[in-house]
Amino acid sequence: MDRVPMTVAGYSALEAELKMRQQEERPRIIQAIAEARSHGDLSENAEYHAAKESQSLNEGRIAELEDKLSRAEVIDVTKLSGGTVKFGATVTLVDEDTEEKKVFQIVGESEADVKSGKVSITSPTARALIGKKTGDSVEVNTPGGGKSYELLDVAFR
Structure with missing residues (x-):
């Protein structure tokens, strides 16, 4: 596993983005999916497909951030x-x-x-x-x- 060098400030910025994506963005997207589902037929529901796409992108970025943070070599x-x-x-x-x-x-x-x-x-x-x-x-x-x-x-x- 390759270590990723970063400064203390860089590590903090990645942690803050991860926290925001997990605690703010994820619940907002889940709410948007639930709201779009309530509109009925999912096959022609653009709101639903946009929310699912947004969820996919957010979860991908969360996985990327978790990977970088786990491999971080923080240098003060x-x-x-x-x-x-x-x-x-x-x-x-x-x-x-x-x-x-x-x-x-x-x-x-x-x-x-x-x-x-x-x-x-x-x-x-x-x-x-x-x-x-x-x-x-x-x-x-x-x-x-x-x-x-x-x-x-x-x-x-």
């Missing part, structure tokens, strides 16, 4: 330190071509959200940065082409 980033990039590090890079600064944290796949500055450990950028130190130059092969960055800072917060 605040207890990490050092000067090399590893899981949980918040890195500051400067693009060597455009001089544009970028700051992001390396997190687990389920927590990745580029817009909020969280990059998956499996992304090309994170894989290129692992093991590097402040001042190192990093070549990243992205789907948009090669990029060259200088690593300005490594922090754990």
